[in-house]
Amino acid sequence: MTESSAIPIRPGVADERVRILVLDHDAETREALAEIFPNDRFRVTCAETSAAASDALERFPVALLLVDFAQADLEADRFLREISRLSPDTVVVALTGRGSVKEAVEYMRDGAYDVVTKPFGTDDMARVVEKAMKHQAVCRHNEELKRKLATSEKLAVIGRLASGVAHELNSPLDGVLRFVNLSIDKLPEGDSVREYLVEAKTGLVRMADIVRSLLRFSRNLVVENEPKALHPMLVDAAAQVRHANASSKIVVDISVPDETLAVPAGLIQVFTNLIKNALDAIGDRPDGRLRIEAEGIDDVVEIRFVDNGCGIPEKDRRKIFEPFFTTKDVGKGTGLGLAICARIVEKFNGAIDLSSEVDRGTTFFVRVPRKR
Ligand SMILES: Nc1ncnc2c1ncn2[C@@H]1O[C@H](COP(=O)(O)OP(=O)(O)OP(=O)(O)O)[C@@H](O)[C@H]1O
Ligand SMILES: [Mg+2]
Known part of the structure; x- marks a missing residue:
């Protein structure tokens, strides 16, 4: 796998460039694509095989995948399914040398966002990429809204649970923990009962942690603002x-x-x-x-x-x-x-x-x- 040279945006800050993955068996196309995209906005990684592309999709966020299925070592529909499983956010643009409408329709039906016919010019590619990025921004926004809604529903349920059960559990748990601590202090080191109590204390501390987390989660999350x-x-x-x-x-x-x-x-x-x-x-x-x-x-x-x-x-x-x-x-x-x-x-x-x-x-x- 090859990559265009990395430009640090700001020292210590993650690279914010749009990440593009190119999967094409043909070295010339890979090189041409790696050169088309300006280095300050895009970070292009090239893969020769679908295994290398899958590995990349699993490891880092890829905004756009440019793939020539005819040149790839896997059937288009299987690979498109694999992509949506590994990285549902990635927008796929298929490159095709044949320009067949039937093929293009099939790719898009299987999940590709667009199809570009080879040979393509720099302007064609720039237009497709801009369109794909806009499409991705809209999808992300929708996903974010869905996620927020699902989380706030979960939060409401947990809030009710926390203020009920956790409040009830908090004081008795505190009491038990205090008495276990006192008993541990009274027993000499090496005493087997002391060891049992130390074990019991580990579990109790964990329970107290969970109850505290749930309480923090309850609707009246208290945060110090000074x-x-x-x-x-x-x-x-x-x-x-x-x-x-x-x-x-x-x-x-x-x-x-x-x-x-x-x-x-x-x-x-x-x-x-x-x-x-x-x-x-x-x-x-x-x-x-x-x-x-x-x-x-x-x-x-x-x-x-x-x-x-x-x-x-x-x-x-x-x-x-x-x-x-x-x-x-x-x-x-x-x-x-x-x-x-x-x-x-x-x-x-x-x-x-x-x-x-x-x-x-x-x-x-x-x-x-x-x-x-
Ligand atoms: N710095 C990190 N590196 C890798 N994975 C992380 C990192 N921070 C969080 N995660 C992942 O996010 C998950 C959720 O984190 P979160 O803090 O919400 O819960 P947790 O750490 O699993 O449990 P808790 O914080 O309640 O004890 C983690 O289980 C882990 O898989
Ligand atoms: Mg954590």
Whole structure:
């Protein structure tokens, strides 16, 4: 697989160029297409086989796929189904050398958005790409609206559940935990009953965490709005997560060059969850590193959490903000973390976004109005 040279848009910020994937067996067409698109707006990756193209679609978001099915090693209908499974957002434009109407209709019936006949000029291609990008923007907007509606319905149900069950569970759970702690303190180290109680405590702490998450989720999500200096907040959040993962060797770098940056205090919950998620995604990968950077851009503070962990596959990207979506083992994650983060950030009139590539890592962006 080959790629046009990467131009960093802004240091430390993910590449925001439109990503195009070309699948064509013919080297000349691949080269011609890689040259047509200006490097500052487009990032073109070329694949020779459908396996290489599928791999790319799984690993990073592809806005547009240009494919010559006659030159590809897979039947068009099967490959189009595979694309919509791996990367439903990708717009497919078929390239055809024959110019047959029947073939074009078949491609479009199977899911291609448009068909371009070879040989094509630079202007033809530019027109098709612009049209395809507009089409994609409309589809994305519709998907976003559908997703928001589905999430808000789920939130309403969870809100009711949280304020009912979780409130009822919270106090007895607190009491049990307190008595278990007292009993542990009374028993000598090495006592088998003490060990049983320590095990029981682990489960209770987990239950208390879940109840707390559900309570945070309830409709009256309380978030502290007073301004707090950003740098010490990030240091605190990293320390809290570190405390719970004492054995982790992952390096966490925090860089906030502007000491005057301040944000709402309630964002600490967002920071701890993003840091915890990043450490989980890095796991015990060698050279694991999380870089946290922040800068003030006019009246907005942008905080970036850049990890070199496992990345998020395309098929999961739209689901990760949904309540209860988790890929972690039972007992390791409730799937409420990012849903809570999104709600908190929204309460502060901010936005949360991400860019990710499988096996390379993920960057989460949090943007909130600057506090003075
Ligand atoms: N930095 C990241 N790298 C890779 N995957 C991530 C990252 N952050 C989140 N994810 C994915 O998003 C999913 C949802 O994250 P979220 O924080 O909502 O829930 P969780 O971490 O699984 O559970 P909880 O936060 O409730 O303990 C995770 O299970 C993981 O698959
Ligand atoms: Mg989480």
